Amino acid sequence: MRVGVVTFPGSLDDRDAARAVRVAGGEAVALWHGDADLRGVDAVVLPGGFSYGDYxxxxxxxxxxxxxxRVVDAARGGLPVLGICNGFQILCESHLLPGALIRNDHRKFVCRDQPLRVESAATAWTSGYAAGQEIVIPLKNGxxxxxxxQRTLDELEGEGRVVVRYLGDNPNGSYRDIAGVANARGNVVGLMPHPEHAVEALTGPGTDGLGFFTSVLEGLVRA
Amino acid sequence: MARVVVDVMLKPEILDPQGKAVQGAFSRLGFDGVASVRQGKRFEIELDGEATPEAVAEIERAAATLLANPVIEDFTVHVEAGV
Structure with missing residues (x-):
């Protein structure tokens, strides 16, 4: 199974995302922002960072x-797409996901291991978790x-499209403690915390993030 | 040559932490009588030619597509006189 990881100018976490794909058992395929070509991948990750300097x-x-x-077209056709941090912001700007990300309410960059609750296991990227499962993965954003x-938030809650929610103190002022959401079909997921930084015990708070990558690979095998 | 100005502001219901920080600095510096501050963006766009209705409509389209995110921001477009 081939999972594309896009590199934009200013991407930071593309290598970690590719590594997470490999640790999960998939083949990571480097995709370049300037190429209108998905190289036949089975899923796409938009990694974290500061694409175009956040200008x-x-x-x-x-x-x-x-x-x-190409990503937008393919996502509308059902291709699994995961946006992490800056990738989540890109998915919102692309209108693949509703809402937007704004500056943290306390105006400081936050970097910490973040407890989350997986609210929905009915997406391409969270099917390997149990709904209600609590996980800890890094969070780092400004x-x-x-x-x-309100209408959009109610819709997301009602349709079970809140994928992950912050536990404990809200780290950035997100409405209703929302850390990640999905589109109606469940193939497109965006979240601010970083599952790709929690796939090996040596370099992360644990391996709680690995499930995002194994979920999509298992889904592709079943398909 | 004509100049078209696009002003982009966060919608009133969206929290503006930058504006809040500026407001905090106002009171620290002793600038009194300020109830609130909200910070926005101003784009000055020089056109190749005159600000015809078509040219301004094109800038409005650019503002809605790129310069502002209609989910969280409002924008206004006006032609600046005497440039």
Whole structure:
């Protein structure tokens, strides 16, 4: 199973994301922002970082990269796409996911191991977890406050599209403690915390993040 | 040549931490009588030609597509006189 990882100018976590794919048992395929080509991959990860220097708005310019046109089309056709941190911001800017990410309410960059509750195991990227399962993975962002209008938030809750929620203190002012959401079909997931940094005990708080990558690979095998 | 200005502001219901920080500095520096501060973005766009209705409509399209995120921001477009 081949999982593409896109590198934008300013991406930071593309290597860790590719490594997480390999640790989970998949083949990581490097995708370049300037190529309108997905190289036949079975899924795509948009990694964290500061694409285009976060100029204008986080993810606003990356959204128009040539590779993103293909990602958006393929996602609408059902391709599993995971956006982590800056990747989540790009997915929101692309309107593949509702809402937006704004500056943390306390105005400071936050970097810590973050407890989360997996609210939905009904997505391509969380099927390997149990709904209600509590996990700890790193969180590191300056603009991670998830916002959307009340109607959208109610819709997300009602349709079970809140994928992960912050436990304990809300780290960034996200409405309803939302850490990640999915599209209606469940193939597109975005979250601010970093599962790719928690796939090996040596370098992370544990291996709680690995499930995102094994979930999609197992889903692809079953398909 | 004409100049079109696009002003982008966070919607009133969206928290503006930068504006809040500026407001905090106001009171620390003794600038009194300020109830709130909100920070936005201003884009000055020089056109190749005149600000025809078509040219301004094109900038409005760019503002809605790129310069502002309509999920969290409002924008206004106006032609600046006398440039």
């Amino acid at each position: 204008l708005r986080c993810g606003a310019i990356a959204r128009f990269a040539p590779v993103m046109e 603009e991670g406050g998830y916002v959307a209008d």
